[in-house]
Every structure is written in structure tokens, then in C-alpha cells.
Amino acid sequence: MSDKDQTIIGLCQVGSPAPFVKALKEKIANTYLPDGTKAILKTVDFEWQSPNSDASKLVRDGDFKIRAFEEVSRLRAAGAKVAAVTNCRTLGFKNELQEEITTPITDFPTACAHAVSENPNLKIGYLGSSSAPKAAAIKEAVEKVFKPQWVDLDKSFDPIVEEIQELLHKGKSSDEKEALDKLAMLCSELVRGGAEKILPTCGLQALLSEALNAKGYPVIDVVKAFADYLCFTEWHNLPKPFKIGIVGGLGPAATVDLYDKITRFTPAKTDQKHIKVAVEQNPQVPDRTKYLLEGGVDPTLALYQACKRLENDDVDAIVIACNTAHAYFETILPHLSVPLINMQQVTLEEIIEKYGKDAVVGLMATDGTIQTGIYSNKAKSMNLSMVTPDKEYQALVMEAIYGELGAKAGYTEGHCKEVLLKAARHLAKEKGATVLVLGCTELPLILDETDSLDLGDCSAAVIDPTSSLSRRVVKVAEEIIKIRGRR
Numbered sequence: 001m002s003d004k005d006q007t008i009i010g011l012c013q014v015g016s017p018a019p020f021v022k023a024l025k026e027k028i029a030n031t032y033l034p035d036g037t038k039a040i041l042k043t044v045d046f047e048w049q050s051p052n053s054d055a056s057k058l059v060r061d062g063d064f065k066i067r068a069f070e071e072v073s074r075l076r077a078a079g080a081k082v083a084a085v086t087n088c089r090t091l092g093f094k095n096e097l098q099e100e101i102t103t104p105i106t107d108f109p110t111a112c113a114h115a116v117s118e119n120p121n122l123k124i125g126y127l128g129s130s131s132a133p134k135a136a137a138i139k140e141a142v143e144k145v146f147k148p149q150w151v152d153l154d155k156s157f158d159p160i161v162e163e164i165q166e167l168l169h170k171g172k173s174s175d176e177k178e179a180l181d182k183l184a185m186l187c188s189e190l191v192r193g194g195a196e197k198i199l200p201t202c203g204l205q206a207l208l209s210e211a212l213n214a215k216g217y218p219v220i221d222v223v224k225a226f227a228d229y230l231c232f233t234e235w236h237n238l239p240k241p242f243k244i245g246i247v248g249g250l251g252p253a254a255t256v257d258l259y260d261k262i263t264r265f266t267p268a269k270t271d272q273k274h275i276k277v278a279v280e281q282n283p284q285v286p287d288r289t290k291y292l293l294e295g296g297v298d299p300t301l302a303l304y305q306a307c308k309r310l311e312n313d314d315v316d317a318i319v320i321a322c323n324t325a326h327a328y329f330e331t332i333l334p335h336l337s338v339p340l341i342n343m344q345q346v347t348l349e350e351i352i353e354k355y356g357k358d359a360v361v362g363l364m365a366t367d368g369t370i371q372t373g374i375y376s377n378k379a380k381s382m383n384l385s386m387v388t389p390d391k392e393y394q395a396l397v398m399e400a401i402y403g404e405l406g407a408k409a410g411y412t413e414g415h416c417k418e419v420l421l422k423a424a425r426h427l428a429k430e431k432g433a434t435v436l437v438l439g440c441t442e443l444p445l446i447l448d449e450t451d452s453l454d455l456g457d458c459s460a461a462v463i464d465p466t467s468s469l470s471r472r473v474v475k476v477a478e479e480i481i482k483i484r485g486r487r
Contacts, residue, residue, distance in 0.1 A: 005037055006037050008080045010044075010075030015089050017169075017204050023206075027224060031227070033232065051063050069097055076102075081104075084226070086108055088137060091137035091138060102239070103238075106229070108222050110141050110144065110229070113143075123195050123196045124150060124151065127190065127198055129155075129158045138199070153186060153190065164179045164182050183212060196218060206223055207223070240484070241484075245280065245313065247303065247306045250283075250320070252283050254322065257321070261466055276487075280306040285306070286298065287299070311337060323441060324366050324372070327368065329342075341469065343465050344374050344378050347437060357383060359384065359435045360432050361435050362386075362389075362428065363439050364437065366439075387431040387433055390426070400417070400420040401443065420447060435463055
């Protein structure tokens with residue numbers, strides 16, 4: 001049978017009683033879905049090193065959650081349309097699991113609730129201790145589907161409930177018979193209290209549903225309800241949270257600057273309102289400008305690999321904290337499944353929006369950026385005038401970036417700023433630039449964005465492409481988050 005002829009339903013086994021898992025598999029086996037495919041209940045087995053018995057509760061609880069997450073993740077990778085959890089302990093953190101994965105996760109209380117939800121006034125007896133922690137999780141799951149009237153056992157029956165659980169876990173037929181008799185007694189109590197349906201509260205109780213029904217008690221057949229719900233519900237993946245990917249390390253300080261500006265431009269008042277960001281920080285990417293001008297080591301493969309890692313991390317879009325690196329994206333982009341938010345494009349669009357199409361753009365950038373035309377070609381296509389420094393002033397821009405006292409060496413004040421301001425004045429005074437673009441991601445570490453930079457006997461606005469890119473990232477993120485309904 002090919003994968004196209006079957007629908008995989010995943011079952012997270014952690015903490016689940018083996019007999020219940022077996023019964024569910026048998027119930028689903030040979031079930032054909034409305035689309036004609038055969039349902040396959042899949043589980044995953046793998047080695048897992050649990051913490052020592054003397055580990056703290058924090059460690060033990062966390063380990064259990066991580067184990068459940070690993071199971072669900074592997075089921076997702078195996079193509080499961082839905083992941084089912086059966087253990088009551090897992091119900092308590094199902095929402096935490098769902099936050100980390102887009103495959104829908106469901107449970108047996110939800111299935112039982114759907115099975116009886118046509119009668120909203122139904123009184124449901126809870127076959128367990130109302131004071132047990134798992135009771136809240138099971139009732140919460142049911143109440144997400146509909147709000148029944150609960151019939152609980154008196155707390156005086158709690159010792160019997162615990163005794164039943166101990167008998168069921170022993171697994172012997174004689175113990176099971178004794179447990180069945182005690183469960184029948186509890187069912188009688190619930191029916192006397194007005195219960196019209198009775199909900200088993202664990203997998204081992206659920207296996208006795210048919211026997212209890214045969215005794216005349218209206219116990220929900222959890223195994224059948226769960227199997228039917230898993231097989232005949234139309235499952236859809238949840239929308240994934242927005243995540244931006246940053247190709248960084250080109251240089252490291254410029255990456256920090258980009259990340260900082262994305263954070264500062266995000267309208268968030270709590271940590272949780274910020275944007276998910278994945279940074280592929282690789283300072284070992286060969287120098288982009290050097291290869292373009294002098295040859296040597298080509299950075300294409302290093303940049304491509306950085307993008308693929310981000311793509312594999314499920315980002316929605318990629319940005320790169322380096323202007324010159326954009327020269328290589330014409331080669332890389334056709335082989336990516338996620339878009340690049342282009343730094344030059346968004347910068348020039350901001351200039352037009354803020355300063356109009358008559359602005360004269362003065363570009364301060366590396367020799368490589370200027371020679372590749374990644375700014376000038378876009379400016380020309382947008383009917384924007386662009387000017388670049390004469391040779392001696394371009395050398396000053398390069399000195400501000402690469403010099404011994406330049407930005408890449410960790411300097412942002414002093415000599416690097418002095419020479420950059422000389423180049424800026426040259427562009428404004430002698431070339432007529434009204435807007436200066438800090439076209440290397442190191443330059444915003446030296447000069448700030450401003451509507452009017454005082455250059456002595458002239459002035460010009462200054463645009464920081466890192467800020468332009470950050471603003472666009474936040475705008476795109478907020479638009480997509482609004483559509484998806486989750487951050």
C-alpha cells in the first residue's frame with residue numbers, strides 16, 4: 001500500500017497503558033476514511049534516558065514533557081495528520097505541546113465530548129476523584145467542546161478510586177474482576193446522582209466500558225469514541241507562527257544592530273509580543289567585497305548554506321545584514337523556497353515615500369556594492385537620481401569601514417567618523433545629494449539616521465538601510481501574524 005492510499009494517525013504513547021494503546025490500534029485497524037484511504041495508527045519507539053529517581057520534580061516533569069514533544073515531532077515527521085495523546089498527565093500540558101507544533105493534537109476527553117455533545121444539557125458522571133489533579137485537565141478538555149452538568153463522586157469514595165487504579169495496574173484477571181465490581185458500584189452512585197452518561201477517567205478504566213455497559217451502566221465507550229473521532233474528523237494543520245531568518249556575521253556587529261532595531265521597532269510591551277527570529281551567524285563567510293574586486297574565496301556557497309539552514313528552520317522570509325552580500329542573491333534565490341526581503345529595495349522605497357521622487361540619493365557603500373550596481377540599478381528602475389563619491393572620497397568611505405580605526409575593527413567614533421563625514425559633505429555639497437544612504441551595514445554604527453545632518457555649510461537627510469529593513473520586517477510580520485491569528 002502506498003502512502004497515497006493511507007492516512008497516518010499518530011499516537012503519543014508516553015505514560016499510556018499498553019492495553020489501551022493496543023485496543024485503540026485494533027479498533028482503528030482496517031478502517032477506511034471518507035476519502036477512500038485506509039487509517040493507519042502509527043506510534044514511534046526510540047531510546048530515552050529518563051532522569052534519576054532522586055531528580056527534582058522540575059526535572060522529572062520537564063523530562064516527561066520533552067519526551068512527549070519528541071514523540072509528537074517524530075509523528076509529524078512521519079506524516080501524521082493528527083497526534084493523539086491518551087495519558088491524563090499529558091492532558092495538563094497539551095496546550096504547551098500545541099504551541100510548539102502545527103500538527104493538531106487531540107485527546108480522548110475531547111473525543112468523548114464530541115460523541116455526546118449533541119445534548120448540551122447532558123449530565124455526565126465523572127468516574128474518578130474530583131480532587132485529583134488530572135480531573136481538572138479532563139474536565140477542561142471536555143468543556144472546550146461543550147459545557148455539561150458534572151456529577152461527581154463524594155470525596156469519601158476517593159480511597160475506592162485509588163484502590164481501583166491499583167488493581168487495574170496489576171493486570172491480573174482476578175484483580176480486573178474486583179476492579180470491575182468496584183467500578184460498577186461507583187457507576188451506581190453516579191446514576192443515583194443523576195448521571196446520564198459516565199466518563200471513564202483513564203485508559204485502563206476505558207477498557208472495561210463494554211463490560212460496564214453490559215451491566216446496564218451508561219458508560220461512554222472511550223476506545224470507540226476516540227477511534228471514530230481520530231478517523232472521521234477532517235484534520236488541518238494549525239497556522240505556524242511568523243519567524244524571520246537573519247543571515248548574520250557579515251560583520252557580527254552589523255547583525256547585532258539589525259536584530260536590535262527589529263526589536264526596538266516592534267510594538268511590544270511584553271517578551272511574548274516580539275517576533276520569532278532565527279539568526280545564522282557565520283563570521284567565517286569569505287569577504288564579499290574582496291571577492292568581487294580582487295577574486296579569492298567565493299562566498300556564494302557559505303551564503304547559500306546559511307540560507308538553507310534558515311529555510312530548514314521554517315522561517316517565513318530571510319534578511320541579510322550585509323549590503324554587498326545582496327550581489328550574490330541572484331544566484332541563490334532561485335534555489336530557496338522562502339523569499340528575501342531586499343535591503344536596497346525597501347530603502348529606496350522609503351526614500352521615495354519620505355522625500356519624494358525628486359530626491360538625489362548619495363550612496364556611501366563599499367567598492368563592491370557600488371560596482372555591482374545593487375543600489376544604482378534599482379534606483380534607475382525607480383527613476384531615482386543616485387550619485388556616488390569621487391575616487392578620493394570613496395577611499396575615505398572604505399577607510400571608515402575597513403581601516404585600522406574603522407567600524408569592522410570595532411571603532412564607531414573618532415577617525416572613522418571624521419573621514420565618513422568628509423565623504424558625506426562631498427556628496428551633499430559637490431554632488432547635490434539631498435539624501436545620504438548608509439549603504440554598508442557597518443556605517444549605521446558610525447552615523448545615525450536623521451532628516452537633517454549638519455555638514456557645516458550644507459546638510460542632507462541620512463537613511464539607514466538597516467533601519468529600513470527592520471521596519472519592513474516588523475510591518476510584514478504584523479500583517480502575517482494578523483492573518484494567521486498567532487504570533
